[in-house]
Amino acid sequence: MxxxxxxxxxxxxxxxxxxxxxxxxxxxxxxxxxxxxxxxxxxxxxxxxNQVARALRSRSTGTIGLVLPQITNPFFPSLVREVEHALHAEGRALLLADCDDDPATEAARITALLDRQVDALLVIPVDETHSRDAVTAAAARVPLVLLDRGCGTGTADLVATDNASGMALVLEHLAAVGRRRVCYVGAGGRDTAAVERLAAYRAGAGALDPEAPGRVELGDFSWEWGRAAADRILPFRPDAVVCANDLIAIGVLQRLRQLGVDAPGEIGVTGFDDVPMVGLVDPALTTVRQPVRELAAEAAQLLAGRLNGQRDAPRRSVRLAPELVVRASSAPPRAASARQAASTRPPEEDQ
Amino acid sequence: MxxxxxxxxxxxxxxxxxxxxxxxxxxxxxxxxxxxxxxxxxxxxxxxxNQVARALRSRSTGTIGLVLPQITNPFFPSLVREVEHALHAEGRALLLADCDDDPATEAARITALLDRQVDALLVIPVDETHSRDAVTAAAARVPLVLLDRGCGTGTADLVATDNASGMALVLEHLAAVGRRRVCYVGAGGRDTAAVERLAAYRAGAGALDPEAPGRVELGDFSWEWGRAAADRILPFRPDAVVCANDLIAIGVLQRLRQLGVDAPGEIGVTGFDDVPMVGLVDPALTTVRQPVRELAAEAAQLLAGRLNGQRDAPRRSVRLAPELVVRASSAPPRAASARQAASTRPPEEDQ
DNA sequence: TTGAGGCGGGAAATCGTTCTCCCGTAAACT
DNA sequence: AGTTTACGGGAGAACGATTTCCCGCCTCAA
Structure with missing residues (x-):
């Protein structure tokens, strides 16, 4: 029985x-x-x-490990959800590991998962450089796909958002609504999200204003930093603040409101990621939506391919194009000329 | 090699x-x-x-399944995080399953995890009644702890927040700051969080105002519903709105501001859960903080006990006391008498 | 009529552990 | 001295599936 x-x-x-x-x-x-x-x-x-017996004999557990920096980072839950659905649809299961943003924990989690004979690993690396050793070692043992963030070059397959083009979309949009005096509030972390977005800002902002690439403040990905940063960028007298993610942008908006600065009338603000909570700030946040479902689907498909014999195919690096979501926070400034305002679609209503 | x-x-x-x-x-x-x-x-x-071989022989995979309604619900990530840490600290691993708020998917996920020979299951049931069959069936095969939400009575061990006492804290607090004309914006779902909070409100609100238990609007746990509900409760001319969770409260606050209603001057608002994003609404939200870490620790400990032979000990039902976090959204109303205001600690500053 | 080949089915090896027997030898007791 | 423990160590049986052989039978062609 x-x-x-x-x-x-x-x-x-x-x-x-x-x-x-x-x-x-x-x-x-x-x-x-x-x-x-x-x-x-x-x-x-x-x-x-009995899946365990089956796994022992057939040398495949049907299990995939997902290693991520911090599940409490509001961008990750939706990604985890999509990954979970994609995997379960193929009859696989998801072993979840949370690293607490610590590379040492990350390394420990990775070996723990390998000991459990996961068929493959999905890793969102904590740190571009400090995660590298553990990731390359793991990639030598099982198929490994880096998700959302890179980790050195050529160490493993990669599926991520094209941060550069996302940032370019933001800058183009700001130019279109007549903003020139932009500045950047970013994160100083060594993960590729922080690095690539900053680089893309620096590369693209010069087209708006030769001084713009220099107007940069770096902290972390939190709204606390966004609040603090708001004070630090005011001396620049900017008409737009480009933020490295939505949390920072939300913090900036809050602090600006507190200081009585009109956004978007005086200063426009943009975010990155389009996390759910941007729906509840006022003004609604213009941001770059990451193609979360597609990222998950692509990663799952890549893994499936690797697991079906294409073990030694050349490394792939897939960049998915994000989408600009224009909302109220980047509406044309009060002082914008009628010409510019007319040539621009009005921001969509807060959903 | x-x-x-x-x-x-x-x-x-x-x-x-x-x-x-x-x-x-x-x-x-x-x-x-x-x-x-x-x-x-x-x-x-x-x-x-090789953990697989070890598992086959010793009939224990060292793996625990966690089945939850929707990882994108902002209350769950922190809970998942704590559970993950508690389990990994004991050398176990976490198989995560997301049900999309659907009982059928939930049942499928549960059997999938059982087929994978999980040592035990942690389940946050989607629905108090529709989840019951799958949960009881699973509980007959492995130790199973219901987390955060119940599912019928006596079917399995339970570790959850004491919703009743949390709601009581809210009502006491509102009474203390001199609010009497309260109403409730809740969720009509059949999960125990919705059910118990509503019941506790109905039981306790009569002490403030005989009419209060009747002033109830039910929807779901989203801030969209909170916005809509704000319009529906205004005809009650309340001086306080008790919400079943933080998302609803945030929606209510947003809509009130949009309508030009002063909160907390005119209407106080309270939430439940203390999710991270309450830190960014204005006014800061008074809410009930669930003891997330303790919930996870207690659940892990209960599981460990069941796995070490106490398989047939009587079912346990652990309720952990939540904590009231007083912030600006429930400050005494403008019209509050000096007596009441003086007898009350001022709300703490937005952290 | 007979040998080759196809086909349905069973016996048993195998995956990498854990764990139960069992066998020696040395120490301890009568 | 003889008998019992105690103990260190090995052989091998599980665990529950998959998979490789191999065998008997039936069919078909020579």
């Missing part, structure tokens, strides 16, 4: 375990009358194959 | 696999010189025990 095994099904169906395995797995043709008896017996006994 | 097994370590150390297993597992005393040779060989070869 405890656990129905192949052997018991075999006895009930009056045949050998090999035959039962073949019927249930469809591995080899089996005579129709025996096949029926087997299926019936399995059904009647409520047989469920 | 692919995978170091016990057999290879045994050969390198010049002894049998049984001995190696005993040395590494500490199962039985082994002669000191052989023990040293074994440890050295294992170290040198970089031996890592």
């Amino acid at each position: 405890t656990e129905v095994t192949l052997k018991e099904v075999a006895r009930a169906a009056g045949c050998s375990v090999a035959t039962v395995s073949r019927v249930l797995g469809g591995t080899r043709p089996v005579g129709p009358e025996i096949a029926l008896r087997v299926k019936e017996a399995a059904e009647r006994l409520g047989y469920r194959p | 692919t995978e170091v097994t016990l057999k290879e370590v045994a050969r390198a150390a010049g002894c049998s696999v049984a001995t190696v297993s005993r040395v590494l597992g500490g199962t039985r005393p082994v002669g000191p010189e052989i023990a040293l040779r074994v440890k050295e060989a294992a170290e040198r070869l970089g031996y890592r025990p």
